[in-house]
Amino acid sequence: RLAVVKDNNIYVTGYTLSPNFPIKNARQPLHAGVYDAFLIKLHPDGQDADFSTPIGGEDTDGGTSVAVDKDGFIYVAGFTNSVGFYAINAIGGFLRGARDGFVVKMAPDASVLVYSTYLGDFGVEGATSLAVDGAGNAYVTGFTTSSAFPVAENAFQSTLAGGQDGFIVKINADDVKTSEPFSFPVNGGAVTATAGQTSQPLFGYVAADVITGLSPSGLEIIDLRSAGTLINEVSVPVPALTYTARFLVSTSLASATAVTIVNPSNDGDAEIGFYFTAAGGGTSNFGSFKLGPHQQTSGFLYSAPFFLPVDLKGTITMQSDFPVSVIALLVSGSGSSPTNVWIPIMNPYLVNNHPVVIPQFVDGFGWSTHIHLVNQSEDLITGEIRLFKNGEPGEPGVPMEIASEQGVGSVFAYSIEPRGSFSFIGRGEAGETTAGFAEIVPTAGENAPLAHAILNFTHVGFLSTAVEGVEPALSFKMYVEISGAYPEALAATPALALANSSDAPATVNLQLVGLDGTDSGLSGALTIPPKGHVSTFLFQVPGFETLPKSPYNGVLRLTTSQPGVTFAGFRARYNEQGQFLATITGPLKEVDNMNPVIFPHLVDGGGYATQFIVIPGASGSGASGTIRYVDPSGNPLNLAIAPK
Numbered sequence: 001r002l003a004v005v006k007d008n009n010i011y012v013t014g015y016t017l018s019p020n021f022p023i024k025n026a027r028q029p030l031h032a033g034v035y036d037a038f039l040i041k042l043h044p045d046g047q048d049a050d051f052s053t054p055i056g057g058e059d060t061d062g063g064t065s066v067a068v069d070k071d072g073f074i075y076v077a078g079f080t081n082s083v084g085f086y087a088i089n090a091i092g093g094f095l096r097g098a099r100d101g102f103v104v105k106m107a108p109d110a111s112v113l114v115y116s117t118y119l120g121d122f123g124v125e126g127a128t129s130l131a132v133d134g135a136g137n138a139y140v141t142g143f144t145t146s147s148a149f150p151v152a153e154n155a156f157q158s159t160l161a162g163g164q165d166g167f168i169v170k171i172n173a174d175d176v177k178t179s180e181p182f183s184f185p186v187n188g189g190a191v192t193a194t195a196g197q198t199s200q201p202l203f204g205y206v207a208a209d210v211i212t213g214l215s216p217s218g219l220e221i222i223d224l225r226s227a228g229t230l231i232n233e234v235s236v237p238v239p240a241l242t243y244t245a246r247f248l249v250s251t252s253l254a255s256a257t258a259v260t261i262v263n264p265s266n267d268g269d270a271e272i273g274f275y276f277t278a279a280g281g282g283t284s285n286f287g288s289f290k291l292g293p294h295q296q297t298s299g300f301l302y303s304a305p306f307f308l309p310v311d312l313k314g315t316i317t318m319q320s321d322f323p324v325s326v327i328a329l330l331v332s333g334s335g336s337s338p339t340n341v342w343i344p345i346m347n348p349y350l351v352n353n354h355p356v357v358i359p360q361f362v363d364g365f366g367w368s369t370h371i372h373l374v375n376q377s378e379d380l381i382t383g384e385i386r387l388f389k390n391g392e393p394g395e396p397g398v399p400m401e402i403a404s405e406q407g408v409g410s411v412f413a414y415s416i417e418p419r420g421s422f423s424f425i426g427r428g429e430a431g432e433t434t435a436g437f438a439e440i441v442p443t444a445g446e447n448a449p450l451a452h453a454i455l456n457f458t459h460v461g462f463l464s465t466a467v468e469g470v471e472p473a474l475s476f477k478m479y480v481e482i483s484g485a486y487p488e489a490l491a492a493t494p495a496l497a498l499a500n501s502s503d504a505p506a507t508v509n510l511q512l513v514g515l516d517g518t519d520s521g522l523s524g525a526l527t528i529p530p531k532g533h534v535s536t537f538l539f540q541v542p543g544f545e546t547l548p549k550s551p552y553n554g555v556l557r558l559t560t561s562q563p564g565v566t567f568a569g570f571r572a573r574y575n576e577q578g579q580f581l582a583t584i585t586g587p588l589k590e591v592d593n594m595n596p597v598i599f600p601h602l603v604d605g606g607g608y609a610t611q612f613i614v615i616p617g618a619s620g621s622g623a624s625g626t627i628r629y630v631d632p633s634g635n636p637l638n639l640a641i642a643p644k
Contacts, residue, residue: 478586
């Protein structure tokens with residue numbers, strides 16, 4: 001099959017089994033299967049070609065139709081028997097029957113796949129012809145023997161009528177994007193998400209260019225599915241740009257730290273130096289690397305560009321001559337049930353000598369909590385971890401005694417070498433669940449460590465989520481998502497934890513505002529006793545018994561006049577197998593006035609999808625701009641975006 005465009009260039013597709021088929025400037029440089037489809041762009045005189053590339057997987061593939069849109073993008077339709085055929089931003093991500101149809105959209109020079117999808121179900125399909133309109137929408141026809149061939153809601157014939165039927169499919173051009181606008185009013189916000197329609201994961205990052213208003217804040221939530229089941233969610237707050245960073249690391253193959261760094265600068269390569277400090281002290285493994293403008297690096301610390309030895313535990317300290325965006329994830333497990341946990345990162349030059357509080361600590365009946373402390377200074381630091389739980393109703397909180405690897409008690413001493421780390425491991429041996437908070441109290445005159453806890457739940461399935469240690473504040477905010485009818489599978493509902501580490505009662509006021517800036521009309525107040533703690537779903541808070549109708553996205557704002565209050569917000573849900581999942585959604589951090597705002601880690605496909613939430617920064621002002629999807633080299637990244 002061929003197509004001739006207005007400049008008389010000739011595009012040819014078909015199939016070949018020839019090992020000597022001519023290949024030039026190829027998207028796929030080698031033959032992959034028994035038969036491969038191919039695409040050739042010939043000059044008008046037929047004497048030369050701009051490119052000639054195979055298209056296919058490990059079995060049999062053939063091209064049956066080719067078209068070119070007004071911008072030069074190339075579309076190829078055909079059939080495939082290959083399990084390993086490309087599936088990028090796909091309607092169908094996997095070969096389902098003996099043979100499926102396919103549609104591929106390529107950049108004008110055939111160097112980039114915009115999308116590539118299977119078309120079919122468990123029977124036999126083939127795409128036989130396609131056409132493209134002025135907007136870049138593709139129309140594909142073919143045949144199917146599948147009784148459950150995927151159809152749209154408005155299909156005029158929804159089921160197979162004979163042994164073999166024809167089909168027509170429209171693929172919308174705007175389903176795949178490299179950017180999209182965002183806009184939100186005062187106290188509002190915006191949310192978008194990738195569709196996760198790629199068989200192998202695509203990596204990159206998001207840059208939110210602000211055109212009007214001040215820099216927003218936000219977070220991203222990365223979901224992981226396996227065999228059709230949601231098994232893990234991890235939230236990553238938007239980090240402020242930094243010249244230096246220190247964070248807890250592990251290079252165990254069973255539980256390893258992965259780091260993502262983006263250089264958003266226009267001005268040149270970022271020279272990034274690093275060194276490792278063991279948990280008990282001692283610095284080693286000095287190194288450095290360069291990261292080009294707008295580029296991203298992402299991987300485990302035992303691989304490039306760090307190349308740390310395996311089985312290390314301690315901290316990494318990094319320094320850059322340009323401000324960079326950095327996040328870290330602890331990846332544990334393998335196979336069908338990996339977990340990803342966000343690891344907070346600190347600036348070691350921003351020291352603090354006040355206590356910090358982890359506002360949620362849970363122990364017993366399948367729950368355990370691990371507390372990790374990092375010394376941000378060049379001096380030995382000491383202090384205590386003090387655990388509290390609620391006392392009798394209306395009475396002050398009391399010490400929370402648990403069993404840990406450091407013994408049984410409610411107060412545990414720590415001592416951390418310069419740049420080192422300390423881990424407190426709760427055993428979760430109690431027969432009932434007890435919730436409370438942990439106060440990290442430095443010795444007088446010494447600095448407090450960076451602190452975070454990892455909450456683990458293993459009673460039904462496996463949950464692991466991080467809660468950062470924070471200083472008390474007078475106001476907080478969290479992202480709220482309400483969907484479905486909780487606790488039905490995948491229905492989401494907000495939950496929150498509040499701790500009062502002071503010696504006086506504290507009243508906290510709550511107000512819910514939608515991302516469209518509209519007040520929900522819901523408000524309430526909670527009173528927390530001295531050393532007290534509240535852990536609750538939002539619908540259990542007086543004034544919030546009837547939450548807004550699903551689906552709803554908003555921001556919960558909390559204020560208090562009493563010093564000593566800390567807060568953590570969560571999105572809670574059950575997956576398809578009845579396993580409980582929770583991921584942190586607050587307190588949302590403020591970022592400096594940076595433009596663009598960088599979400600440094602995007603992953604889509606291979607079971608992953610990423611949701612991005614943009615909300616006002618400290619000013620609460622509205623903003624508008626453009627969300628750009630960027631690949632690790634700094635180029636636009638084509639992504640299928642989930643319907644709003």
